[in-house]
Amino acid sequence: MHTLNETHNPALRSWVASANLASADFTIQNLPFAVFRRKDSAEAFRGGVAIGDQILDLAAVAASSVFSAEAASAVQAGAQDKLNALMALGANAWSALRLALSRALRAGAAEEAQLAACLVPQQDAEYGVPARIGDYTDFYTSVHHATNIGKQFRPDNPLLPNYKWVPIGYHGRASSIGVSGRSFLRPMGQTLPPGATQPSFGPSKRLDIELELGIFVGTGNALGEPVSMAQAEDHVFGMCLLNDWSARDIQAWEYQPLGPFLSKNFATTISPWIVTLEALAPYRVPFLRPEADPQPLPYLDSEANRQQGSLDIQLQVGLQTPKMREAGQGDATICRTSYRHAYWTVAQMVTHHTVNGCNLQPGDLFGSGTLSGPTLDQAGALIELTTGGKNPLQLPNGENRTYLEDGDAIVIRGWCEKAGAARIGFGECRGMVMPARQI
Amino acid sequence: MHTLNETHNPALRSWVASANLASADFTIQNLPFAVFRRKDSAEAFRGGVAIGDQILDLAAVAASSVFSAEAASAVQAGAQDKLNALMALGANAWSALRLALSRALRAGAAEEAQLAACLVPQQDAEYGVPARIGDYTDFYTSVHHATNIGKQFRPDNPLLPNYKWVPIGYHGRASSIGVSGRSFLRPMGQTLPPGATQPSFGPSKRLDIELELGIFVGTGNALGEPVSMAQAEDHVFGMCLLNDWSARDIQAWEYQPLGPFLSKNFATTISPWIVTLEALAPYRVPFLRPEADPQPLPYLDSEANRQQGSLDIQLQVGLQTPKMREAGQGDATICRTSYRHAYWTVAQMVTHHTVNGCNLQPGDLFGSGTLSGPTLDQAGALIELTTGGKNPLQLPNGENRTYLEDGDAIVIRGWCEKAGAARIGFGECRGMVMPARQI
Numbered sequence: 001m002h003t004l005n006e007t008h009n010p011a012l013r014s015w016v017a018s019a020n021l022a023s024a025d026f027t028i029q030n031l032p033f034a035v036f037r038r039k040d041s042a043e044a045f046r047g048g049v050a051i052g053d054q055i056l057d058l059a060a061v062a063a064s065s066v067f068s069a070e071a072a073s074a075v076q077a078g079a080q081d082k083l084n085a086l087m088a089l090g091a092n093a094w095s096a097l098r099l100a101l102s103r104a105l106r107a108g109a110a111e112e113a114q115l116a117a118c119l120v121p122q123q124d125a126e127y128g129v130p131a132r133i134g135d136y137t138d139f140y141t142s143v144h145h146a147t148n149i150g151k152q153f154r155p156d157n158p159l160l161p162n163y164k165w166v167p168i169g170y171h172g173r174a175s176s177i178g179v180s181g182r183s184f185l186r187p188m189g190q191t192l193p194p195g196a197t198q199p200s201f202g203p204s205k206r207l208d209i210e211l212e213l214g215i216f217v218g219t220g221n222a223l224g225e226p227v228s229m230a231q232a233e234d235h236v237f238g239m240c241l242l243n244d245w246s247a248r249d250i251q252a253w254e255y256q257p258l259g260p261f262l263s264k265n266f267a268t269t270i271s272p273w274i275v276t277l278e279a280l281a282p283y284r285v286p287f288l289r290p291e292a293d294p295q296p297l298p299y300l301d302s303e304a305n306r307q308q309g310s311l312d313i314q315l316q317v318g319l320q321t322p323k324m325r326e327a328g329q330g331d332a333t334i335c336r337t338s339y340r341h342a343y344w345t346v347a348q349m350v351t352h353h354t355v356n357g358c359n360l361q362p363g364d365l366f367g368s369g370t371l372s373g374p375t376l377d378q379a380g381a382l383i384e385l386t387t388g389g390k391n392p393l394q395l396p397n398g399e400n401r402t403y404l405e406d407g408d409a410i411v412i413r414g415w416c417e418k419a420g421a422a423r424i425g426f427g428e429c430r431g432m433v434m435p436a437r438q439i
Numbered sequence: 440m441h442t443l444n445e446t447h448n449p450a451l452r453s454w455v456a457s458a459n460l461a462s463a464d465f466t467i468q469n470l471p472f473a474v475f476r477r478k479d480s481a482e483a484f485r486g487g488v489a490i491g492d493q494i495l496d497l498a499a500v501a502a503s504s505v506f507s508a509e510a511a512s513a514v515q516a517g518a519q520d521k522l523n524a525l526m527a528l529g530a531n532a533w534s535a536l537r538l539a540l541s542r543a544l545r546a547g548a549a550e551e552a553q554l555a556a557c558l559v560p561q562q563d564a565e566y567g568v569p570a571r572i573g574d575y576t577d578f579y580t581s582v583h584h585a586t587n588i589g590k591q592f593r594p595d596n597p598l599l600p601n602y603k604w605v606p607i608g609y610h611g612r613a614s615s616i617g618v619s620g621r622s623f624l625r626p627m628g629q630t631l632p633p634g635a636t637q638p639s640f641g642p643s644k645r646l647d648i649e650l651e652l653g654i655f656v657g658t659g660n661a662l663g664e665p666v667s668m669a670q671a672e673d674h675v676f677g678m679c680l681l682n683d684w685s686a687r688d689i690q691a692w693e694y695q696p697l698g699p700f701l702s703k704n705f706a707t708t709i710s711p712w713i714v715t716l717e718a719l720a721p722y723r724v725p726f727l728r729p730e731a732d733p734q735p736l737p738y739l740d741s742e743a744n745r746q747q748g749s750l751d752i753q754l755q756v757g758l759q760t761p762k763m764r765e766a767g768q769g770d771a772t773i774c775r776t777s778y779r780h781a782y783w784t785v786a787q788m789v790t791h792h793t794v795n796g797c798n799l800q801p802g803d804l805f806g807s808g809t810l811s812g813p814t815l816d817q818a819g820a821l822i823e824l825t826t827g828g829k830n831p832l833q834l835p836n837g838e839n840r841t842y843l844e845d846g847d848a849i850v851i852r853g854w855c856e857k858a859g860a861a862r863i864g865f866g867e868c869r870g871m872v873m874p875a876r877q878i
Contacts, residue, residue: 137700154696166693168696170609170698171610172610175573175662176662176796178662184796189794190604190736201737223615254601254607257592257599257694259694259698260698265610267662267796297640356628356705358705359615
């Protein structure tokens with residue numbers, strides 16, 4: 001588990017002035033990773049580090065020999081078109097690179113001139129999916145989401161008996177994961193309309209969002225070798241924002257007995273920037289299990305996890321309708337919550353996933369599951385916010401919404417801030433629904 | 440859909456004599472693909488084609504310029520360490536290569552001397568997973584399996600109302616797929632023992648098999664572009680044998696509401712050889728849906744699928760206990776069935792998987808789901824064969840089994856044969872259970 005070090009010092013300032021703004025996501029205490037290239041160019045994608053409104057181009061840094069030793073090896077690995085090689089290097093290498101970057105980007109650093117030549121403005125960049133994602137696993141770590149949605153799918157039995165014992169997860173689709181900014185077509189599929197005895201085929205009428213965090217695996221484990229709670233966080237590279245678009249009408253008809261499939265595998269959107277677990281160290285909070293609830297089984301328990309297993313990441317979902325866009329209005333906030341409410345921690349996800357010997361590989365992605373908080377306005381999906389479509393959301397411009405309509409855009413934002421620590425942000429995860437393709 | 444051509448002519452004989460035996464799996468009408476290298480060598484893996492008891496080394500063939508035009512390009516693609524590049528070339532290239540191989544391996548072929556120098560005996564080879572599997576999807580296409588197992592998990596509601604409308608599937612784990620011959624550790628996990636109110640943690644006590652076929656995707660489709668029934672089989676490279684090892688006690692406790700996870704992702708074993716869909720053309724049979732059952736929705740229906748959508752692939756499961764092994768006895772057959780009993784066809788799996796816009800990629804793998812036939816001795820899993828462990832299997836040496844014990848080996852075999860066509864076989868898919876690792 002990462003402890004605070006000089007890179008977290010809130011007094012640090014960067015020679016990149018935009019990183020020092022009070023509202024900046026990409027402060028010198030953050031230093032998240034993405035893969036990028038200049039927009040509409042034929043350049044190769046390569047790794048980059050966000051600082052203020054700039055990207056430090058790791059391929060340019062690698063060519064400049066600014067860094068030495070372990071940090072230099074990490075820069076070389078990070079200069080590739082995907083971050084898997086950097087992820088595979090392990091926690092010591094990531095820390096060495098973070099420290100070197102922090103020192104070289106600080107106001108007054110001797111490296112300023114050399115590194116300034118390696119900056120690309122974020123407004124000129126486009127992003128790729130940051131890793132070759134071998135396997136994508138989606139968890140279900142919000143007890144509030146599980147309860148809210150359980151009430152609608154299984155009114156008599158909302159929270160199943162396994163929930164408080166098992167960090168429930170399932171495998172998702174890696175091929176359809178895309179990066180923020182991508183639009184996708186409303187999915188077609190089979191649904192059983194209310195009262196019907198036979199299914200219909202057509203565009204989903206209950207297209208929803210799921211507010212999640214993504215967790216990128218760094219170093220993997222060999223098949224048959226579980227990762228203990230003590231080791232779990234060393235295997236995690238960092239976190240991003242994630243929207244697990246979901247067709248609720250397709251889901252309701254298909255999900256038994258083997259779980260969601262076509263209702264969720266048509267598109268998953270992630271933010272381009274991966275905030276490292278080390279950057280998040282100041283925002284750790286105790287993992288609190290209500291006393292009346294079962295405590296985790298020993299393999300999922302550790303003193304460190306109880307003391308500071310959770311993370312206080314603020315999350316917000318915005319919805320922009322086509323009318324808002326035409327009127328020049330930004331998105332309207334429809335949900336605010338925090339990751340601190342999750343019922344299972346990142347370490348518990350890693351340990352549970354591997355306890356049967358399952359092997360993780362560098363670049364594998366976990367979704368946290370929908371991160372609904374304890375109250376309904378903290379819910380991370382429209383099916384909860386509108387109680388299954390019964391109570392439409394009232395938007396500030398007089399429109400309302402139950403599920404998503406064509407042209408709707410969703411923007412997830414995430415950040416951490418508190419007194420005594422520097423703000424760090426995830427940027428945004430944006431996606432737009434296009435009309436279904438008729439087939 | 441592939442039609443019969445000169446490569447299927449049962450009268451063809453090869454200059455590789457072992458391919459002409461009546462019992463041969465790898466006849467000249469078969470020509471399946473694998474990746475291999477010499478056992479315990481530091482050689483690179485490369486593609487190979489089985490012929491009798493030999494492997495035609497595609498890297499050696501590529502270096503020899505025996506073939507020209509499209510077949511030569513296909514050989515080059517097949518010479519790599521994974522078959523993804525060959526798979527991506529598409530059905531015309533696979534057919535051109537098959538025709539060239541068939542002609543060059545026939546008795547009397549002018550290419551005999553050159554190709555004889557490219558043979559490696561199968562007994563000297565070891566195999567790799569034949570493709571980089573981006574995503575692995577497991578279907579549930581046997582209505583008999585769904586009914587048998589449904590009775591045990593949901594006695595009141597064995598076959599769910601969606602089964603006869605939706606080709607049910609879910610995403611599985613790609614990282615833990617291994618090739619025949621690999622052993623794996625019995626998984627640890629959470630289970631809820633009968634009568635208990637709290638779960639226990641320990642080695643699975645109900646470790647099972649699932650007799651399946653694997654289907655390798657050849658050419659992919661772009662995100663948002665569904666594959667119609669008319670196009671579906673052009674996207675399929677071929678089929679293999681697959682054992683979806685399953686921990687039933689872990690599955691029963693974890694599977695609601697999102698489906699199986701740790702109960703199945705610790706190991707999946709496939710046969711090294713991929714039999715192409717073109718090789719299987721003589722064994723097509725009508726896809727028969729009982730008249731009382733709903734007919735497939737239009738997007739899952741086609742005349743060609745009704746006429747010859749199913750495949751008559753004979754399947755057999757053998758169990759070898761440690762005592763049998765010590766006594767020098769082979770495996771005892773515990774199940775015989777055919778893929779012709781499946782409720783959904785390969786084409787329906789492809790079309791359903793993509794109807795929502797989900798993108799497939801070359802090398803993706805589908806599992807058919809457990810291929811139980813209509814009678815209980817045709818069931819492809821121990822949970823069915825033993826009625827949930829209540830009726831142990833009696834083995835020929837006097838032992839009995841409910842679920843797998845440590846040291847048990849399972850061998851799946853598959854082949855096609857009938858009057859008027861050449862026999863073609865899949866070889867075998869073998870795996871062994873090792874004792875759990877205590878953690």
